[in-house]
Amino acid sequence: MQKDLATMTLRRYAPIIGMLALACADTRADILRLYTFEAAPYQVTEPGLPTGPMVRGETVNTVVCAAGQAGWNTEIRTVPQNRAIHALQGQTIDGYFAVDRSAMLDEVATRTDPIALEKWFFFSKLTPATATMGRIGVVAGSNEARWLKRQGLAVHMEVSTVGQLLAVMQRNRIDTGLADYQVLMNNLARNGAIPADPLHLRFVRYAPLYLYLNNAFAQANPDFIRNFNQSIPDCLPGTFTLAENERAILGKRAAELLRQLSGDIDLIGAIGAAPHFDSMAEILNHDSKWRALAPYRPTPLAEQILALPASDALHRWQEGQHDLVTEIMAITRDGTLAAASRLTSDYWQGDEGKFTEALKLVPGEVHLTSLRYDASSSRFLVFASQPVTDPATGLTVGVVALALDIEHALRADRGAL
Missing domain, CATH: 3.40.190.10 (Periplasmic binding protein-like II)
Known part of the structure; x- marks a missing residue:
């Protein structure tokens, strides 16, 4: 049954x-x-x-x-x-x-x-850690190993793990290693391998993987x-989030650049010379056409703006920054583009944080956006922006914003562990 x-x-x-x-x-x-x-x-x-x-x-x-x-x-x-x-x-x-x-x-x-997005550092018991300090060690077949060879830097020793890199460094068989920061810290914490001498770090690059x-x-x-x-x-689990100290470094660098830009270029005049439209409907209509064609070709309005003397001045100023700055724009109080160093992805910036948050600031303060990946240039960027104020009236007439390549902006010596 x-x-x-x-x-x-x-x-x-x-x-x-x-x-x-x-x-x-x-x-x-x-x-x-x-x-x-x-x-x-x-x-x-x-x-x-x-x-x-x-x-x-x-x-x-x-x-x-x-x-x-x-x-x-x-x-x-x-x-x-x-x-x-x-x-x-x-x-x-x-x-x-x-x-x-x-x-x-x-x-x-x-x-x-x-x-x-990894953060690569040279690390060494010597100070400062540099790529020219003799014998460099790296994990065999790793992203770091291939990058070193592309840069023409000789690799003295290849091992299987970052833990082994730390071990051979303790035995003085290499002078400098190259690894991602989190992987390095994880190996130190997991294995209890706190070195007898402090490790000195030098930031090398952000590596998108x-x-x-x-x-x-x-x-x-x-x-x-x-x-x-x-x-x-x-x-993403927050992998593309900047640490507080990195945002502080970027904020300081951005403030210096924006101060220099404001001194070199008449931003108030640039904003005052922007094309003007009577209604938001017109603005959004132009924005829709702009976004449909960018970044492959400009609309007639985009051509008009890029041909302005202020846009040419922004373009030449950007070129002088040697890849540190990848884009600059002056934005009117209405959120429309007044001038730009290159063709932007859209015309109306009024719904973006780099504009809305900058309008809340007092003169001299800087707003930093979150980190974003620019597929067209294969770079990670942060926009820095601040209000543009007319000193004669004290009124905010618009916003200036520039995009920073974070790898260039953060390339600086770091301290010891």
């Missing part, structure tokens, strides 16, 4: 079981098979789970989240970095992360937008990268 009951139960639920099986089959078909490497806290293998090792971490969570929103499950394994690169080149995996931009990989794979997908996968799934990229901002 128990056998008959089991048979009846099975028959009763057979359609549901079949549907679940099909769903599971579909899920298995949409699995993104990825390689990454050990780099706590970004990618960490947790052994001993009932289902086998699990890869977790800040960057892993971002990739899993964005892939999930794009309709895919993920299967992620950690392997040595050189092996991961070979597997991607041989198309035996769908993708590999988190990787610095690579001309070699660009030939065989397609990059997503950045999924992580990407998910590379092999070209066969990208071609077979043409919508995936677009959907994945659109999901990244919602999946």
Whole structure:
């Protein structure tokens, strides 16, 4: 009787079981098979789970989240970095992360937008830590190793982990190492490897890291990268957030630049010479047309503004900053663009923080926006803005805003640990 009951139960639920099986089959078909490497806290293998090792971490969570929103499950394994690169080149995996931009990989794979932002430092027991202090050590196959070689800097020793880098430095087998700040701090804390001598740091660069997908996968799934990229901002765990000390450095640098800009260029005159429209409807109509064409070509209004003497002056001033400043704009009290160093993404700035927050400030104060990635230039930028006040009347007539490349702005010596 128990056998008959089991048979009846099975028959009763057979359609549901079949549907679940099909769903599971579909899920298995949409699995993104990825390689990454050990780099706590970004990618960490947790052994001993009932289902086998699990890869977790800040960057892993971002990739899993964005892939999930794009309709895919993920299967992620950690392997040595050189092996991961070979597997991607041989198309035996769908993708590999988190990787610095690579001309070699660009030939065989397609990059997503950045999924992580690392802060690289030279570290040394000597002071100051520089790239010219003799023997440099690095993790073999790492983003840092490839970057050093691209810069023409000789690598004295390659090891398997950052922990090993610290060990060989303690034994005086290298003078300087290169690593991401969080990975370095994680190794010091996790292993209790507090050095006998303090480590001195020198900031090198911000390194945006990407998910590379092999070209066969990208071609077979043409919508995936677009959907994945659109999901990244919602999946980031604060990786692109500046530390308070970094914002303080940027704020000081921005205040100096804006003070210099205001002294060199007649911003009040530039704002006064801006095209004027009688209604918000007209402004938004021009803005809609502007955004539809930018950044590929300008509207007639954009051409008119870019041809203004003030725009030419802003462009020449920007060029004099040697990549530190990537964009400058003068904005009217209505939020419309009065002058710009280059074609902007939109005409009306009135709904953006760099404008609305700057209007709340007193003369001389500076507002910094959050960090954002500019896909067109592959740079991370922060906008600094402040009100433009007419000294004759004391009235705020508009806003001036400039975009800072954070890698250039924050490149400075750091102290000891």
